[in-house]
Amino acid sequence: MIQLCPASDERLANVLKAVSLDLMSASECSKYRMEVNDLEVCAGTMGNGPCENDGGGPLQCQTETGKWVIQGITSYGDKICASSTVPAVFTNVGKFVEWINNIKKGS
Numbered sequence: 001m002i003q004l005c006p007a008s009d010e011r012l013a014n015v016l017k018a019v020s021l022d023l024m025s026a027s028e029c030s031k032y033r034m035e036v037n038d039l040e041v042c043a044g045t046m047g048n049g050p051c052e053n054d055g056g057g058p059l060q061c062q063t064e065t066g067k068w069v070i071q072g073i074t075s076y077g078d079k080i081c082a083s084s085t086v087p088a089v090f091t092n093v094g095k096f097v098e099w100i101n102n103i104k105k106g107s
Contacts, residue, residue, distance in 0.1 A: 019048040021059070023071075024087055032086040039095050041072040044087025050074045059090045 021043040029035075029042030036042045043049075043059060050057060059072035072090025093100075 019045070021045050021049065021088070023061075029087055029089075034087055034089060036089055039092050040075065041090045041092045042087050043072070043090060044077070044084065046085060049077050049084040049088045052079050 022045055024042040026036045054074050057074040058070050060068050061071040062068050070093050075089045075091055077088030078084040078086045
């Protein structure tokens with residue numbers, strides 16, 4: 001059985017929110033006991049980050065030409081996002097572009 005959260009659930013935001021995060025290297029991320037591999041991207045700004053229930057949301061980066069691209073998909077991070085002291089981990093979309101394009105061709 002699937003249960004849906006009621007629209008009046010106080011834990012859910014009614015407004016889409018965004019935050020600026022710094023991308024981190026795997027070695028920098030490991031300082032926070034967050035181990036990432038090449039299929040993942042680590043990003044964080046202390047005190048900000050994705051919250052519980054943000055999984056699947058985008059990590060977008062702006063290119064030098066001003067174009068926005070999807071860099072990652074939210075995987076996990078600190079459950080207490082407003083006071084986060086650890087970075088978040090995102091699926092590295094760039095590692096899946098070929099697979100995504102193959103799937104698109106087949107549909």
